[in-house]
Amino acid sequence: MAQLCMHSSKIEHDIYATPAKALLTAIIDFRYRLTDMITTFNISLVVHGTIAENMDFMKDDLNPYAVPRAMGIYRRLESPLDITTSTIIRRIVANHEAYQKRNEKKEASEKKYYDSKSFVNGE
Incomplete structure (x- = not known):
């Protein structure tokens, strides 16, 4: 099963996703409700770290993690550093x-x- 990593910028991707050996697909600027994409690519896990510039996006109507949450595949990953x-x-x-x-x-x-x-x- 593929794993999806959602980051709002290329820098975040490089910092967090590059060392992840099990990561098969990284989608930059993941801002859409992509039930079909998650199903098509057989994505089993969507993660987000606990450290971010701004976590307000989690509260609004366009929360990029709404679909993965509803599907039960969203996990919050404790960030080891506050970078x-x-x-x-x-x-x-x-x-x-x-x-x-x-x-x-x-x-x-x-x-x-x-x-x-x-x-x-x-x-």
């Missing part, structure tokens, strides 16, 4: 700022070295 797109972006920005500071320090040190260096004249 979201926002936390990844914050880490990238912080690391970039630290890199820039290190680079500026190295450039200043190199400039100081060359400014104080004297060359031997071959005359």
